[in-house]
Amino acid sequence: MEAVCRKATDEDVETLEQLIAGYAEKGIMLPRSRETLKRQIDTFVVAEVQGEVVGCGSLCKLGSDLVEIRSLGISEGYKGLGIGSKLVDQLIFEAKEQNIPKIMALTYEVSFFKKNGFYIVDKEIFPEKVWTDCINCPKQQCCDEIAVLKMLN
Template structure:
């Protein structure tokens, strides 16, 4: 039996599953942790992917300035990498940025090839002081950050 994967805006009912997915990545040191309270406060910025009513992926859009948003907390459940799920979520986030009339989307990532395939360009992270002063100053890797910055300019 074939099931369909869908992508939608997150709701408060998704918080526990979102938290579990994000904490799995955070435990590996590849995503910043998010508390359930932070997820509650920012639930309207998240999109989730689900299959058979099970949350299997997520991503959020965080405003860094009038003309810049960041893709953050992009991840998927084990077994779903390489199946187009990440692209589905990023496409939804891009459409959300367009709806908000924000012309630039950035991300800090280890998955550079994925973002390049989705129309992003590698750039120096120092061109995003908004990000540095919002999150990076609180990160344990701030003095030795090994993530790569990518950006996409929307048309």
Template sequence: MAVTCRKATDQDIDTLHDIIQGYAEQGIMLPRSKETLAQQIDTFVVALIDEELVGCGSLTRLGKDLVEIRSLGVTNGHKGQGIGNALVDFLVEEAKRQEIPKVMALTYAVNFFERNGFTVVPKEIFPEKVWRDCIHCKKQHCCDEIAVLKRLD
């Protein structure tokens, strides 16, 4: 079973929405409308097994030297098969290609990110994230996500 990753296309939007919505309904990912996905499709990557889309993630620029991995998810029935690792590797390589030295994420899956070379850091060191996204989040004043960072420089 080989996992391949590629940039997302407009044809992936419905499946991306389904994956993200499944996590959003559990309260562990922010929802994304199909319209938003269409507008941001160039930031998304997908993972495939035998041409079946089984995972996704995006890389969002927060500043000249910082990007965030977000909307990282794997379909039910495919978790624990290395798909998340493949997506993170692909996204980190994309950050390197863009010469962005810092990759961060807000997550509940701290162990997963630590296994992928990230370190837990205080989320307050990311004012770019706070002012861009957190001000719109219902958990703004009671955020329980953990910030992780990987330095590429």
């Protein structure tokens, strides 16, 4: 089962909305409205297996030298097959194309990110993140996500 990663298009918005909503309902990803997804579609990549979108991820620019991996998710039945790592590789490629030297994520899946070359850091080193997404998060005062970082050289 070969997964192919590509930039997301407007045709992917509905699928992205459903995939992200499944994670948001479990409280492990912030929801994204269809309007937001349409507006930010150029920041998303998707993974396809036999023409079906089974995973997604996006990059959010937090400054001139930092991007965040967001909305990284895989459909049920496709987890554990290396698709998440392919998506991360594609997002790293996109960050390098933009000459951004640092890529971070807030995650509950620390071992996955470590396997992909990230290391744990103190999330307070990312004031840019705190003022973009965290300000609107219901877990703001009791965030239990772990910050991970990778330097891109």
